Amino acid sequence: MCKGLVIERIEDSISEEDKRFIYLGDGSGDYCPSLRLKEKDFMMPRKNFPVWDLICRDPSLVKAEIHGWSDGEELEQVLLHLINKVSLDQNSTFISSDCKLQTLSVSVHEALPKALPVRP
Template identity: 30%
Template sequence: MVKFLRTVGNRGDCQVVISSDSNIMFINSILQKHKLEKCVSTIYSNPVERDPQNNGRLVYQPHHKSHPCHTCPKNMCKREVLRKLLDTQTTKGITYDRIFVVGDGENDHCQCVLLRSQDYIMPRVGFPLHDIVSEMKKVKNSPSPGVLPWIDGDQTLSLALNAINETAGSI
Protein backbone atom coordinates (compact mmCIF):
# COMPACT_ATOMS: atom_id res chain seq x y z
CA MET A 1 0.00 0.00 0.00
CA VAL A 2 3.04 2.28 0.29
CA LYS A 3 3.30 2.59 -3.50
CA PHE A 4 -0.46 3.17 -3.71
CA LEU A 5 -0.39 6.00 -1.14
CA ARG A 6 2.71 7.58 -2.66
CA THR A 7 1.42 7.45 -6.25
CA VAL A 8 -2.16 8.54 -5.59
CA GLY A 9 -1.19 11.04 -2.89
CA ASN A 10 1.29 12.79 -5.19
CA ARG A 11 -0.98 13.00 -8.25
CA GLY A 12 -2.25 16.48 -7.51
CA ASP A 13 -5.78 15.67 -8.65
CA CYS A 14 -6.53 13.20 -5.85
CA GLN A 15 -6.95 13.59 -2.12
CA VAL A 16 -6.04 10.68 0.17
CA VAL A 17 -8.06 10.57 3.38
CA ILE A 18 -7.51 7.85 5.96
CA SER A 19 -10.47 6.81 8.10
CA SER A 20 -9.31 4.15 10.53
CA ASP A 21 -10.59 2.55 13.70
CA SER A 22 -6.96 2.28 14.83
CA ASN A 23 -5.35 5.38 16.36
CA ILE A 24 -3.63 8.54 15.18
CA MET A 25 -0.26 7.72 16.77
CA PHE A 26 -0.01 4.31 15.08
CA ILE A 27 -1.03 5.66 11.67
CA ASN A 28 1.34 8.62 11.89
CA SER A 29 4.24 6.33 12.84
CA ILE A 30 3.63 4.17 9.75
CA LEU A 31 3.33 7.23 7.49
CA GLN A 32 6.55 8.68 8.94
CA LYS A 33 8.45 5.39 8.60
CA HIS A 34 7.62 5.31 4.88
CA LYS A 35 7.87 9.10 4.39
CA LEU A 36 4.20 9.32 3.34
CA GLU A 37 3.05 12.19 5.58
CA LYS A 38 2.64 14.58 2.62
CA CYS A 39 0.72 11.99 0.61
CA VAL A 40 -2.22 11.95 3.04
CA SER A 41 -4.33 15.08 3.41
CA THR A 42 -6.40 14.06 6.44
CA ILE A 43 -6.53 11.28 9.01
CA TYR A 44 -9.68 10.44 10.93
CA SER A 45 -8.91 8.04 13.76
CA ASN A 46 -8.96 7.66 17.50
CA PRO A 47 -6.74 10.16 19.33
CA VAL A 48 -4.10 8.83 21.69
CA GLU A 49 -1.79 10.62 24.10
CA ARG A 50 0.93 9.68 26.53
CA ASP A 51 -0.12 10.25 30.13
CA PRO A 52 2.80 11.89 31.97
CA GLN A 53 1.06 11.18 35.28
CA ASN A 54 1.11 7.45 34.54
CA ASN A 55 4.66 6.68 33.30
CA GLY A 56 3.85 7.77 29.73
CA ARG A 57 1.12 5.17 29.39
CA LEU A 58 -0.94 5.55 26.22
CA VAL A 59 -4.46 6.83 26.76
CA TYR A 60 -6.91 6.27 23.91
CA GLN A 61 -9.97 8.41 23.26
CA PRO A 62 -12.83 7.55 20.91
CA HIS A 63 -13.03 9.47 17.64
CA HIS A 64 -16.76 9.89 18.25
CA LYS A 65 -18.12 10.25 21.75
CA SER A 66 -21.38 8.92 20.35
CA HIS A 67 -23.06 8.50 16.97
CA PRO A 68 -26.47 7.31 15.73
CA CYS A 69 -25.17 4.27 13.81
CA HIS A 70 -26.02 0.84 15.20
CA THR A 71 -23.66 -1.00 12.84
CA CYS A 72 -20.31 0.58 13.73
CA PRO A 73 -18.36 0.35 16.96
CA LYS A 74 -19.15 3.04 19.53
CA ASN A 75 -15.87 4.87 19.01
CA MET A 76 -16.21 5.56 15.27
CA CYS A 77 -18.77 5.53 12.48
CA LYS A 78 -17.08 5.85 9.10
CA ARG A 79 -20.33 7.00 7.49
CA GLU A 80 -20.38 9.96 9.89
CA VAL A 81 -16.72 10.64 9.09
CA LEU A 82 -17.37 10.65 5.33
CA ARG A 83 -20.55 12.70 5.71
CA LYS A 84 -18.69 15.31 7.77
CA LEU A 85 -15.82 15.42 5.27
CA LEU A 86 -18.20 15.88 2.33
CA ASP A 87 -20.22 18.55 4.16
CA THR A 88 -17.06 20.44 5.15
CA GLN A 89 -15.67 20.33 1.63
CA THR A 90 -19.00 21.37 0.11
CA THR A 91 -19.08 24.50 2.29
CA LYS A 92 -15.63 25.32 0.85
CA GLY A 93 -16.95 24.83 -2.68
CA ILE A 94 -15.07 21.54 -3.12
CA THR A 95 -16.82 18.55 -4.67
CA TYR A 96 -15.47 15.19 -5.74
CA ASP A 97 -16.00 13.67 -9.18
CA ARG A 98 -15.39 10.22 -7.73
CA ILE A 99 -14.80 8.72 -4.31
CA PHE A 100 -12.87 5.49 -3.82
CA VAL A 101 -13.40 3.63 -0.55
CA VAL A 102 -10.53 1.17 -0.06
CA GLY A 103 -11.07 -1.17 2.85
CA ASP A 104 -11.33 -4.62 4.28
CA GLY A 105 -13.27 -4.48 7.54
CA GLU A 106 -16.95 -4.79 8.28
CA ASN A 107 -17.04 -1.18 9.50
CA ASP A 108 -15.78 0.03 6.10
CA HIS A 109 -19.18 -0.87 4.65
CA CYS A 110 -21.07 1.78 6.60
CA GLN A 111 -19.60 4.68 4.61
CA CYS A 112 -20.36 2.93 1.32
CA VAL A 113 -24.06 3.75 1.62
CA LEU A 114 -23.12 7.37 0.82
CA LEU A 115 -21.42 6.45 -2.45
CA ARG A 116 -22.89 7.34 -5.82
CA SER A 117 -22.92 5.37 -9.07
CA GLN A 118 -19.71 7.09 -10.27
CA ASP A 119 -17.85 6.12 -7.07
CA TYR A 120 -15.99 2.91 -6.27
CA ILE A 121 -15.82 0.44 -3.40
CA MET A 122 -12.47 -1.34 -3.35
CA PRO A 123 -12.87 -4.33 -0.98
CA ARG A 124 -9.92 -6.54 -0.07
CA VAL A 125 -10.58 -10.09 -1.28
CA GLY A 126 -11.11 -12.61 1.51
CA PHE A 127 -12.06 -10.02 4.14
CA PRO A 128 -15.47 -8.99 5.57
CA LEU A 129 -16.02 -5.95 3.32
CA HIS A 130 -15.58 -8.11 0.23
CA ASP A 131 -18.17 -10.59 1.51
CA ILE A 132 -20.64 -7.79 2.32
CA VAL A 133 -20.19 -6.10 -1.06
CA SER A 134 -20.57 -9.43 -2.86
CA GLU A 135 -23.95 -9.90 -1.16
CA MET A 136 -24.95 -6.29 -1.93
CA LYS A 137 -24.25 -6.80 -5.64
CA LYS A 138 -26.96 -9.46 -5.71
CA VAL A 139 -29.58 -6.81 -4.86
CA LYS A 140 -30.13 -4.57 -7.87
CA ASN A 141 -32.83 -2.16 -6.75
CA SER A 142 -30.82 1.08 -6.98
CA PRO A 143 -27.77 2.59 -8.64
CA SER A 144 -24.66 1.40 -6.89
CA PRO A 145 -20.98 2.27 -6.96
CA GLY A 146 -18.51 0.26 -9.00
CA VAL A 147 -16.72 -2.56 -7.22
CA LEU A 148 -13.00 -3.20 -7.69
CA PRO A 149 -11.84 -6.12 -5.50
CA TRP A 150 -8.12 -6.25 -4.71
CA ILE A 151 -5.56 -8.61 -3.21
CA ASP A 152 -2.48 -6.43 -2.67
CA GLY A 153 -1.30 -2.83 -2.89
CA ASP A 154 0.00 -3.13 -6.45
CA GLN A 155 -3.36 -4.40 -7.67
CA THR A 156 -5.15 -1.66 -5.72
CA LEU A 157 -3.01 0.98 -7.42
CA SER A 158 -3.50 -0.51 -10.88
CA LEU A 159 -7.28 -0.78 -10.48
CA ALA A 160 -7.64 2.73 -9.06
CA LEU A 161 -5.47 4.35 -11.75
CA ASN A 162 -7.34 2.50 -14.51
CA ALA A 163 -10.68 3.71 -13.09
CA ILE A 164 -9.40 7.28 -12.71
CA ASN A 165 -7.95 7.40 -16.23
CA GLU A 166 -10.94 5.65 -17.82
CA THR A 167 -13.49 8.04 -16.35
CA ALA A 168 -11.27 11.10 -16.90
CA GLY A 169 -11.26 10.37 -20.62
CA SER A 170 -15.06 10.23 -20.73
CA ILE A 171 -15.72 13.57 -19.02
Protein backbone atom coordinates in the same frame (compact mmCIF):
# COMPACT_ATOMS: atom_id res chain seq x y z
CA MET B 1 -16.53 7.92 14.57
CA CYS B 2 -18.57 6.19 11.90
CA LYS B 3 -16.67 6.26 8.61
CA GLY B 4 -19.95 7.09 6.90
CA LEU B 5 -19.91 10.36 8.82
CA VAL B 6 -16.44 11.06 7.43
CA ILE B 7 -17.88 10.76 3.91
CA GLU B 8 -20.62 13.22 4.83
CA ARG B 9 -18.02 15.61 6.30
CA ILE B 10 -16.02 15.48 3.09
CA GLU B 11 -19.13 16.02 0.97
CA ASP B 12 -20.08 19.04 3.07
CA SER B 13 -16.58 20.53 2.84
CA ILE B 14 -16.53 20.59 -0.96
CA SER B 15 -18.99 22.66 -2.92
CA GLU B 16 -18.29 20.96 -6.24
CA GLU B 17 -21.19 19.14 -7.85
CA ASP B 18 -18.92 16.66 -9.62
CA LYS B 19 -17.22 15.16 -6.56
CA ARG B 20 -16.57 11.45 -6.70
CA PHE B 21 -15.23 9.02 -4.13
CA ILE B 22 -12.83 6.12 -4.49
CA TYR B 23 -13.21 4.23 -1.21
CA LEU B 24 -10.78 1.44 -0.28
CA GLY B 25 -11.53 -0.95 2.53
CA ASP B 26 -11.13 -4.44 3.91
CA GLY B 27 -12.79 -4.54 7.32
CA SER B 28 -16.44 -4.87 8.30
CA GLY B 29 -16.35 -1.22 9.40
CA ASP B 30 -15.96 -0.26 5.74
CA TYR B 31 -19.35 -1.71 4.80
CA CYS B 32 -21.48 1.14 6.21
CA PRO B 33 -19.59 3.83 4.25
CA SER B 34 -19.83 1.73 1.08
CA LEU B 35 -23.62 1.98 1.37
CA ARG B 36 -23.38 5.80 1.40
CA LEU B 37 -21.49 5.98 -1.87
CA LYS B 38 -23.34 7.10 -4.99
CA GLU B 39 -23.54 5.66 -8.52
CA LYS B 40 -20.70 7.87 -9.76
CA ASP B 41 -18.38 6.67 -6.95
CA PHE B 42 -16.11 3.63 -6.70
CA MET B 43 -15.81 1.04 -3.93
CA MET B 44 -12.60 -0.97 -3.76
CA PRO B 45 -13.13 -3.83 -1.29
CA ARG B 46 -10.28 -6.23 -0.58
CA LYS B 47 -11.28 -9.66 -1.87
CA ASN B 48 -11.95 -12.38 0.72
CA PHE B 49 -11.95 -9.92 3.62
CA PRO B 50 -14.97 -8.95 5.77
CA VAL B 51 -16.17 -6.00 3.65
CA TRP B 52 -15.94 -8.14 0.50
CA ASP B 53 -18.01 -10.88 2.13
CA LEU B 54 -20.64 -8.36 3.27
CA ILE B 55 -20.88 -6.78 -0.18
CA CYS B 56 -21.11 -10.19 -1.87
CA ARG B 57 -24.20 -11.05 0.20
CA ASP B 58 -26.17 -8.43 -1.76
CA PRO B 59 -24.05 -6.33 -4.15
CA SER B 60 -27.13 -4.42 -5.30
CA LEU B 61 -27.09 -2.51 -1.98
CA VAL B 62 -23.86 -0.78 -3.02
CA LYS B 63 -24.66 1.86 -5.63
CA ALA B 64 -21.01 2.61 -6.43
CA GLU B 65 -18.99 0.67 -9.01
CA ILE B 66 -17.27 -2.21 -7.21
CA HIS B 67 -13.63 -2.97 -8.05
CA GLY B 68 -12.11 -5.72 -5.91
CA TRP B 69 -8.41 -6.22 -5.28
CA SER B 70 -6.34 -9.00 -3.70
CA ASP B 71 -2.83 -7.68 -3.09
CA GLY B 72 -0.79 -4.50 -3.23
CA GLU B 73 0.04 -4.84 -6.92
CA GLU B 74 -3.61 -5.29 -7.91
CA LEU B 75 -4.65 -2.45 -5.58
CA GLU B 76 -2.15 -0.17 -7.31
CA GLN B 77 -3.35 -1.15 -10.80
CA VAL B 78 -7.05 -0.72 -10.00
CA LEU B 79 -6.56 2.52 -8.07
CA LEU B 80 -4.39 4.12 -10.76
CA HIS B 81 -6.89 3.05 -13.41
CA LEU B 82 -9.76 4.68 -11.49
CA ILE B 83 -7.78 7.85 -10.75
CA ASN B 84 -6.90 8.10 -14.42
CA LYS B 85 -10.54 7.50 -15.39
CA VAL B 86 -11.80 10.19 -13.01
CA SER B 87 -9.13 12.69 -14.02
CA LEU B 88 -9.97 12.21 -17.71
CA ASP B 89 -13.68 12.69 -17.01
CA GLN B 90 -13.24 16.05 -15.31
CA ASN B 91 -10.82 18.48 -13.73
CA SER B 92 -10.45 16.64 -10.46
CA THR B 93 -9.81 17.62 -6.89
CA PHE B 94 -8.27 14.80 -4.88
CA ILE B 95 -8.90 14.45 -1.17
CA SER B 96 -7.36 11.99 1.22
CA SER B 97 -8.75 11.15 4.60
CA ASP B 98 -7.33 9.07 7.42
CA CYS B 99 -10.35 7.82 9.33
CA LYS B 100 -8.32 6.24 12.11
CA LEU B 101 -6.61 9.51 12.93
CA GLN B 102 -9.75 11.50 12.06
CA THR B 103 -7.75 13.86 9.87
CA LEU B 104 -8.71 15.33 6.56
CA SER B 105 -6.42 16.85 3.98
CA VAL B 106 -7.63 18.50 0.82
CA SER B 107 -5.50 18.84 -2.28
CA VAL B 108 -6.94 21.24 -4.82
CA HIS B 109 -4.32 20.74 -7.46
CA GLU B 110 -4.05 18.08 -10.13
CA ALA B 111 -0.56 16.90 -9.18
CA LEU B 112 -1.61 13.47 -7.93
CA PRO B 113 -2.53 11.88 -11.26
CA LYS B 114 0.46 13.48 -12.97
CA ALA B 115 2.88 12.37 -10.26
CA LEU B 116 1.80 8.73 -10.30
CA PRO B 117 2.91 6.43 -13.10
CA VAL B 118 -0.09 5.39 -15.18
CA ARG B 119 -0.08 1.96 -16.73
CA PRO B 120 -2.26 1.24 -19.77
